[in-house]
Amino acid sequence: MENLTGKAISVIGLGVVGLTTAVGFALKGHRVTGIDIVPEKVMKIANGVNPTYEKELTEALRRVKINATTDFHHVLGSDISFLCVGTPDNADGSIDLRYVKGAAEQLAQLLMEKGTSHLVVVRSTVVPGTTEKIVAPCFKDLPEVGVCVNPEFLQEGTALEDFLTPSRIVIGEDGRRWGDMLLDLYNGTADSSSVLRTDLRTAEMIKYASNAFLATKVSFINEIGNICKELGIDVYEVARGMGHDNRIGKDFLKAGIGFGGFCLPKDTAALMMKGKETGYTPKILQEVLQLNREQPLRMLELLKIHIPSLSNKVIGILGLAFKPGTDDIRESRAIPVVEALLKEGARVRAFDSQAMPNFQKLFPQIEYCGVDEVLASDATLIVTAWDEFNRLDYSNSIVIDGRRIDAAKRAQIYEGVCW
Ligand code: UDX
8 A cells, every 4th residue: 555655765785784674664655766786686676586585575575666776866766865885894804984985975966966855864884973974074065965874783584574673763863853854764663762863973883882792792601601611511501590680681692603694793893993993992892703703613622522633534514604594604603614624634514505505605615415414424513503403313423513403412422512
């Protein structure tokens, strides 16, 4: 049903965040144009095909119409533009803002032709101060253009659900008028208690602090787990006991081989670098990242207790994705594990129901095979917590478990990485 109060929105950058934002607002009755520089991606979206692995998006894209295009001029048909372009990391971990800057400059040039009011919303994850120092100045000669920050808190795999039922909506604004216009788009998505209105840089910081805290929680429980392992204590029981305290919370306390993905490692590193830039060296963040680098390598230490020399041994890997439910391997803990095994001269074979094609691009030299072949290796390492791994028969295998797969405890030899 057409929403008569629907607004004309353009979304610039159609990765998971941009596409979810586009589809989410279209579901709310707004008219959405999606813009991306990759023609194949645009073609798919224009035809209602989801180029990402997000399941709910696939279904929703069949129901809504996104006017997808590579032509930036289409922003002129909208009143509100969301910047959802990527913010990759530089080699030193700091954030690379060139796409945000480029998109803002291009937008400013076009908006000069428009002449009517327009709201630019920064939804890409950018370090505090970016919108004020890099984005807003592009529009300084356009008094009818407002700028807001509206960070997303979407988890891969449940992105659309997270958009439609958000834990909070953060509106970073420089003037109430623009914040009201942005909030209007969400019409009834969240109750007023979970809407936060702040200045621009605070909104940017909320996003970074949230992701850095989640990363810290994981590294914290991994550290407790490492101590538990030495003491013969089950860290999962400990986490359950801790989680009953509302101040701690039960989520994000799964000990294992650490966090991967495109957000937690990158955002924690970028925040650390931003802190250093101000002259303050963040100590906790530094250790969170260091522990996350070391944690996957514990698998090899445990493996070597049972197989002291890995040279020419066949080692199987179960799981390559950075978490279950995705084919995404960015910063997957499988990467340092496979690198370390190859360095030790092991022959690696691996299985993942979704992520093998992506991993193969990075590691063409290892063997990709079925579950049975992996389990027939000299030892098996469990790297991703796919549900299906709980239905396997491990009874003839040596297993080093990085993700707490209960069925694997029945292996011939079993070592949990922190339990
Ligand atoms: C994360 C944030 O959760 C989300 O709010 C933000 O917007 C983007 O970054 P995502 O990258 O999809 O989302 O991954 P997430 O589900 O948070 O998991 C990140 C990593 O942490 C995974 O590798 C996962 O295996 C690991 N993890 C998570 C643990 O090791 N233990 C836990 O208890 C939770």
